[in-house]
Amino acid sequence: MHEWEEQLRALLSDKRVFTELADRYSYSFDASFGEHLPEVVVQPKTTEEVQTIMKIANQFGLAVTPRGQGTCLSGGPLPVKGGILLDMAQWPREINVFADDLIAVVTPSVLTADIHAAAENHGLMYPPDPSSAHVSTIGGNLAENSGGPRGLKYGVTKDFVIGLEIVTPEGEVMHTGGRTIKNVTGYDLTKLLVGSEGTLGVITKATLKLVPKPPAVQTMMAAFTDMATAGKAISKTLTSGVLPAKMEFMDRACIEAVERYRPSGLPTASEALLLIELDGHPETIKLEAEQVKQILLELKADPIITAESDEEAQKLWSARKLVSPAIATIKPTKISEDATVPRSRIPEMMERLKQIKEDYQVELVVFGHIGDGNLHPDIMCDQRDEEEMIRAEKAVAEIFRAALDLGGTLSGEHGIGTMKAPFMEQEMGEVGVSMLKRIKEAWDPNNIMNPGKIFAEKGQKLVLRDG
Amino acid sequence: MADTLKDMLRYDLTFDCVQCGYCLPVCPTYETMERETHSPRGRINLIKMVAEGKASVEDLKQPIDKCLGCMACTTVCPTDVKYGQLFESAKHVIDEYEEKTFIQQKTEHFLFHSFFPSAAWMDQLGNATWLYQVSGLQKAARRLNVMSAAPLHLDKFEQVLPPAPSPKERHARKNRLHPDGPPKAVVAFFTGCVMDSVFFRQNEKTMELLRLSGAEVQLPKTQTCCGALHAHAGKEPEAVTLARENIRAFEETPVDYIVNNAGGCGAQLHKYGELFAGDPEWEERAKAFSDKVRDITEVLVELDGLEFTERVEETYTYQPSCHMTNVQKVKEPPLQLIRSVPGVTLKELDRPDFCCGSAGIYNITQHEDAMDILDVKMEDVKRQCPEGIVTTNPGCMLQMKLGIQREGLEEEIDTVHIVDLLMKAKPVAKKAVKA
Ligand SMILES: Cc1cc2nc3c(=O)[nH]c(=O)nc-3n(C[C@H](O)[C@H](O)[C@H](O)COP(=O)(O)OP(=O)(O)OC[C@H]3O[C@@H](n4cnc5c(N)ncnc54)[C@H](O)[C@@H]3O)c2cc1C
Ligand code: SF4
Ligand code: SF4
Numbered sequence: 098m099h100e101w102e103e104q105l106r107a108l109l110s111d112k113r114v115f116t117e118l119a120d121r122y123s124y125s126f127d128a129s130f131g132e133h134l135p136e137v138v139v140q141p142k143t144t145e146e147v148q149t150i151m152k153i154a155n156q157f158g159l160a161v162t163p164r165g166q167g168t169c170l171s172g173g174p175l176p177v178k179g180g181i182l183l184d185m186a187q188w189p190r191e192i193n194v195f196a197d198d199l200i201a202v203v204t205p206s207v208l209t210a211d212i213h214a215a216a217e218n219h220g221l222m223y224p225p226d227p228s229s230a231h232v233s234t235i236g237g238n239l240a241e242n243s244g245g246p247r248g249l250k251y252g253v254t255k256d257f258v259i260g261l262e263i264v265t266p267e268g269e270v271m272h273t274g275g276r277t278i279k280n281v282t283g284y285d286l287t288k289l290l291v292g293s294e295g296t297l298g299v300i301t302k303a304t305l306k307l308v309p310k311p312p313a314v315q316t317m318m319a320a321f322t323d324m325a326t327a328g329k330a331i332s333k334t335l336t337s338g339v340l341p342a343k344m345e346f347m348d349r350a351c352i353e354a355v356e357r358y359r360p361s362g363l364p365t366a367s368e369a370l371l372l373i374e375l376d377g378h379p380e381t382i383k384l385e386a387e388q389v390k391q392i393l394l395e396l397k398a399d400p401i402i403t404a405e406s407d408e409e410a411q412k413l414w415s416a417r418k419l420v421s422p423a424i425a426t427i428k429p430t431k432i433s434e435d436a437t438v439p440r441s442r443i444p445e446m447m448e449r450l451k452q453i454k455e456d457y458q459v460e461l462v463v464f465g466h467i468g469d470g471n472l473h474p475d476i477m478c479d480q481r482d483e484e485e486m487i488r489a490e491k492a493v494a495e496i497f498r499a500a501l502d503l504g505g506t507l508s509g510e511h512g513i514g515t516m517k518a519p520f521m522e523q524e525m526g527e528v529g530v531s532m533l534k535r536i537k538e539a540w541d542p543n544n545i546m547n548p549g550k551i552f553a554e555k556g557q558k559l560v561l562r563d564g
Numbered sequence: 565m566a567d568t569l570k571d572m573l574r575y576d577l578t579f580d581c582v583q584c585g586y587c588l589p590v591c592p593t594y595e596t597m598e599r600e601t602h603s604p605r606g607r608i609n610l611i612k613m614v615a616e617g618k619a620s621v622e623d624l625k626q627p628i629d630k631c632l633g634c635m636a637c638t639t640v641c642p643t644d645v646k647y648g649q650l651f652e653s654a655k656h657v658i659d660e661y662e663e664k665t666f667i668q669q670k671t672e673h674f675l676f677h678s679f680f681p682s683a684a685w686m687d688q689l690g691n692a693t694w695l696y697q698v699s700g701l702q703k704a705a706r707r708l709n710v711m712s713a714a715p716l717h718l719d720k721f722e723q724v725l726p727p728a729p730s731p732k733e734r735h736a737r738k739n740r741l742h743p744d745g746p747p748k749a750v751v752a753f754f755t756g757c758v759m760d761s762v763f764f765r766q767n768e769k770t771m772e773l774l775r776l777s778g779a780e781v782q783l784p785k786t787q788t789c790c791g792a793l794h795a796h797a798g799k800e801p802e803a804v805t806l807a808r809e810n811i812r813a814f815e816e817t818p819v820d821y822i823v824n825n826a827g828g829c830g831a832q833l834h835k836y837g838e839l840f841a842g843d844p845e846w847e848e849r850a851k852a853f854s855d856k857v858r859d860i861t862e863v864l865v866e867l868d869g870l871e872f873t874e875r876v877e878e879t880y881t882y883q884p885s886c887h888m889t890n891v892q893k894v895k896e897p898p899l900q901l902i903r904s905v906p907g908v909t910l911k912e913l914d915r916p917d918f919c920c921g922s923a924g925i926y927n928i929t930q931h932e933d934a935m936d937i938l939d940v941k942m943e944d945v946k947r948q949c950p951e952g953i954v955t956t957n958p959g960c961m962l963q964m965k966l967g968i969q970r971e972g973l974e975e976e977i978d979t980v981h982i983v984d985l986l987m988k989a990k991p992v993a994k995k996a997v998k999a
Contacts, residue, residue, distance in 0.1 A: 119623040120599060122613050123606035128583045140598070167600070168585045187598045208589070232585045425643040429579045480579060 101157040105139055105181075108149050113140040113187075124182045127169040129516055130432075130561045135162065135182035142188050144262065144270060144301045151268035151299070154181055154545050161266075162547050163295040165206070165237030168229045170433050171514030173241060173294045177549035183299065185236050194219050199307045200259070200276055205236030205300050209243075212305065222310040224251035227510070228421075236300050241512040242292035246343035246374075249468035251308070253510065255291040260304035263290060266297070266541035276304055289536070294512050295547040297540045311376035314342070315386045316410035319398035320367035324348075326396050327369035328444035331467060333392045334373070335440070339385045343374040344468025348447070351420050351464045358423035361416050364400060371398075371467070372417055420464050427460050428477040432489055432561065436500035437471040437509030449499035450474050457492040459485075471509035486562045493559060497523070518553040572660075574653045575615035580645045581608045587637035592919045593630055596936040601627050604637035604647060611654050621661040628654045630933055632926055633796050634886035634919035648835075648891070655798030734764065741771055741781040744993055748778035748867055752814055754824040754833065754857075756958075757789040763958045769983040770825045770860050776993045777869035781823075786813040790824075792832035792887075796924050807836050808846065811853045822853065825860040825983060827885025827957035828924060830892050833857040859888060861897035861956065861982060872989035875907030880985065881950040882912060883941070883964055885957035886919050898956055898982055905989045911948040918944070922963035934963075935970075942967045945977070952978040954985055 098106075105114050115121065115138040125132045136159070141147045154161045160180030167174050176182045188206035195201070196219040203212060209223075209230035216223045226245035227233060233243070239261070244253030251257075260274035274280055274287040290297055321327040331344060347355075347370040352363050363370065373389060375382040386403060393401045404410035425431065438446045447463065450472075454461040465473035474496055478489045497507050497520045507517045507524050522530050534552060538544075587604040588594055594603035601610070607627050613619040631651060638647050751774060755767055774781045787810055791803035810833070814822055824830045837851040864870065882902060888894050902910050921927055921937030945953065945967070953968075955961040964979045980988075 115599065115601075117623075118619050119610055119627055120601045122610060122619060122623075123600040123603075123627075126583055126609060128585060138599075166585050166588060167583070167605075184600075229584070229586075232588055422642040422644065425580075425582070429582075429643070431582050 099157075101153055101159060102137060104153050105137065105150065108146060108153075109139055109141065113142075114138070121182075124164060124167070124184060125176070127164075127167040127172060127174045129170050129172045129175075129514065131172055131175055131177075131515060133175045133177045134179065135176035136179050138182045138184055140184045140187045144264060147183070147264040147299050147301060148268045148270060150181065150183065151264055151266060151545075155267060155543055158543065158545065160545050160548050161299075163236070163240070163299050165234035165240075166208075166232050168233045169237065169241065169514060170435075170511040171241075171508070171516045173512055173514040173547070173550060174237075175515060175549075177515060180545070185299070186234060194221070194307070195276075196221065198276060199309075201305045201307055203235050203303055203305060205234060205239075205302070207235045209233055209235055209238055216307050217310060219307075220310055221307040223257065223305060223307055225254045225257055235303060235305075239291050239300050239303060240293065240295045242510070244466075244471070244510040246345055246466050246468075248466060248471070248510075249344055250340050250342045250376075255288055257306045258287060258291055258303055259306050261287050261290055261300055262302035263298040264301055266543070266546040270301075271298070274304065278306065292512070294514060294550050296537060296550055297546065311342070311378075313377065313379040313382055314410070315375045315382045316404040316413050317373045317375075317386060317389060317393075318400075318402040318404075318413045318416075319371045319373070319393045320364040320400060321369045321371070321396070321398055322366070323368050324447045325444045326398075327371060327467075328441075328447075330371060330393060330396050330398065331440060331443065333396070334389055335468070337388060337392060339375070339388055341373050341389070341468060342376040343372070344466070345372040345417050346370065346463075346465055346467035346472075347372075347417065347420060348463040350460075350462040351424065354423040354427060354462065355416055355419045358426055359419055361412075361419070363416055370416070372413060417464070420462075424462050424475060424477055427462075428479050430478045430480040430486075432476040432478065432493060433511065434474045434476075434493060434496055435465075435471060435509045435511045436474065436496050436505060436507065437469070438500055438503045438505030440468075440470045442503040442505065443467060443470060443472070446472065446499060446503055446505070449503075450496065453492050453495045453499070457488045457495070459489055459492045461492070466509075469509075470505065480562070483562060490559050490561055493561075494520070513551045515550060516559060518551055519557045519559055521551065521553060569617075569621075569657070570615045572653060572657050573611050573615045574646075574650055575612065577646050577650055578608055578612040578615070580643050581605065582643055583609070584642065586640050586642055590636040590640050590917070592632060592634065592636070592921070592937050592940070593933070596940060597630065597933065602630055604641075607631060607654075608645065608647065608650060611650055614657075621657060624654060625658050625662070628658060630930055632886070632919050632921070632923040632937070634923060635890035636886065636917055636919065639890050639917075652795055652798070652800065655796065656800050657798070659798035737768075737783075739783045739785065741775045743775050743778045743780060745778065747780040748869065749820045749863075750780045750782065750818075751821045751823045751863065752782045752784055752817070752819040754787060754790070754810075754814075754822055754829065755783065756824060756826045756829045763961075763981070766825065766958075766981045766983050769981075769987045770823075773860070773864060773870070773983055773986055773991065774823065774867075776991055777864055777867040778993065779863070779867060782817060782819060784813040784816060786816075788813070790829040790832040792828050793924050795832060795835075803832075804839060807839055807850065811836065811846070811849050814853060814856075815849065819856065821858045821863055822856045823858055823860055823863050825956070825981070826959075827859070827888030827892070827894075828959060830857060830859050830894075831887035834892055859892060859894050859897065859956070861901055862894055864986075865897040865900055869994050870904075870986070870991040871994040872904075872906050872986075872991050874988075874990040876905055876985070876989050877907040878951045879909040879911055879949070880952045880954050881945060881948045882910065882916065882954045883920055883945075883960055884916050885955070885960050886917070886923070888956055889917060898954070901982060901986065902954055905985060907989075908985070911950055913944045913948060915944055920960050920963045920967070922957075922959035924959060927959075927963055927966075938963060938967045938970070942971055946971070946973075950977060952980055952985070954980055954982050956982050 124138045160178035162176040163183045164174035190207045191204045192215045193202045212223045224247045226247045227243040238254045263271045460477040463474045600606040614624045791806035795803040837854040840846040840850040920941045921934035927934035953964045968977050
């Protein structure tokens, strides 16, 4: 047995240190692509344990990769350099809501949906709502700066974290921020750590901001025969004084897939389907719904449906929820992208995507959080079809290029990880990437904290094939 | 060998898993064993790794052995991964590859070839029931000093077994029951092998409830064990043989439904169609069989022929059978029936769909792990403060009894099969409403 393994076993007991092949393979993947075996999987349950693990890792030069529930779509928790896989999911789950301060203090393993439920018990809301909320951990959400439909009105994870407890790559404990909304003391390290994808430290506790739960919601659906008009509907609504909580979108391919999968009476002849949710005081949203309806009518959306009951609202949303299972029937392998563009460029982006679909002959469907420009162009393919995967890789690269050409970004919410690392310079420029690297080097002098992420190695390319 | 490991493990099906992790929160073993290796996503990935030759069949054994087969994962999977098929083929491969001790082989041979399928065994033995028999086998093995296999912990189950019927009672059973009026339906009753020995009385009650509801009830004589335990143990050929026998037995007279009262058996009977897919001689017959299979609760709700004459002023909670919920997709009828009993207060569990840990013979073969899962279940039960637990499957019923005993709550909480509860309220045939 290696000396480091002995030390880890002494620290955590055999129950929380795994070196068997079956266990190592079980932590070799996430929801994206690639498979990398860690040498050992460990399950810390206290901050002190993480500190000791980091010290052992530094002493023996082992890489350390944190992992929540492995739902990442960009390769963040893959142990690409082997070493220690830090399974954070078994950490005892604790949520403490301090209703008077409108904050919640949580441990890293807590599931996002459990924070939603705990806040609601106090008439409060934790807005970030990634669709993986019932599976993903807050640690993963913080590391990826995850977001969801409510991002439009409320913002994403980074807008709701005001304090963190971190174990640094060298094994020290650090606290950032605090329990106050306003805090300008020093550099904003909290925001630096959020979205750092586990490359700057291990999150061991977080203080989150909550907001009052809006008393009522109103859901609406509208269909358009062309994308340009749908784009107009979005900008007109957003400049009319109304800020919906959510504005979601499905393209024709999605609508058709859902109708094939479970006929729901969706308008299959439409190019774009919008789902809008307003939230606030019941009287206010009544007026706002009327206002939105006028805009939709002027633009000749057809049909326009305003949900009359909770049940009807759920029925409307179920169409959007069915997108995932429905498109899975097209082909088994899904490449989920999250390229994001300024809202005014959405129709152009849709044109570019159409072109990419034709040029590379790929099954491309588009849906997403259109209100904030965050599209999900998903390519449905088959991993076993090498030739198709090569076309898919090229199409993905083109999608990134299109987003950047239009003043957008590689990733709205899924993160860079291994998958988008080769494209970083295109977006940030040489100086930008170099500044990031300098920060990384200063924080993690031995380069052991989740190495191989965000920064591409020389000549690294996007590869979605195994081997 | 004609089939490659990839074929045998249904490698093709593993590609349907997009590793999204949506199944993690519902998997009981991921919760209690606290590692991805014992999660659905981890198991599917390992099957893939073994098929690709990156890991060995031996590496796969423990994770698959520790799977309950409860199929909760299949109900939340957005891409509809065929986990049931992957699980059973993995079991089969493990069974084929495993070198077994002589006594293990003997025990298995007796259990799967003679014991479960044999109505005659059950019958002759009278009150020497399934579990007693297995424990007898254990004692014999011990005497021969060859018992190196894992202890079966059967003593724990002996204490919770219901009193068995006398051989006389058994033989007095009729093969056909007629309703008081003209029959509303003709049904054949699938007795189940364990059900018909250990739970003989529940079977009697089931038939009586069907009769009172206006059904003519037939008992095909040549029926045999459903084969669920064989399929879950990786003994597919045996499961197929039993299925053929049952299909034949139930083809003899035409009936509207084939009724059973054990969630696990019902699920297997439902799968006969799938079992013979592509078999020119049997596929159609198997499908016709499966199409007629119904749980007792579905049929009682449909016939709507019962009227209760006594109130049962008690609070019950309900532990659904995983195979009934997740495979047969029967959810509402049992709840509807419980609510229909006058006086009963139903307090549902917070997590009814979390397996109780019984899972066929899992609570015997993986005893410690099953008890960890049972502990989670009992916490939920205690939160509801019930006077009784209603079940719809013999395995669940025994497991809940065991749970109550472990908590020392025998005086406070009773465990019943749903037919026990219905009979307690003294049902009679509903009077025909005059037009
Ligand atoms: C079906 C599906 C839908 C999704 N929908 C959305 C969506 O709507 N919006 C969205 O933003 N994302 C979405 N995602 C992506 C994913 O769920 C999020 O990125 C999520 O935050 C990951 O959480 P996790 O617990 O699974 O973390 P993991 O995937 O395990 O890890 C993610 C990253 O966090 C790091 N990490 C984990 N825990 C810690 C910690 N305690 N300290 C430091 N670093 C840590 C890891 O090293 C890794 O880099 C979706 C994924 C799937 C599969
Ligand atoms: S929910 Fe389905 S697709 Fe997702 S990880 Fe589980 S089995 Fe795979
Ligand atoms: S069948 Fe049950 S125990 Fe097995 S993987 Fe699925 S949810 Fe877990």
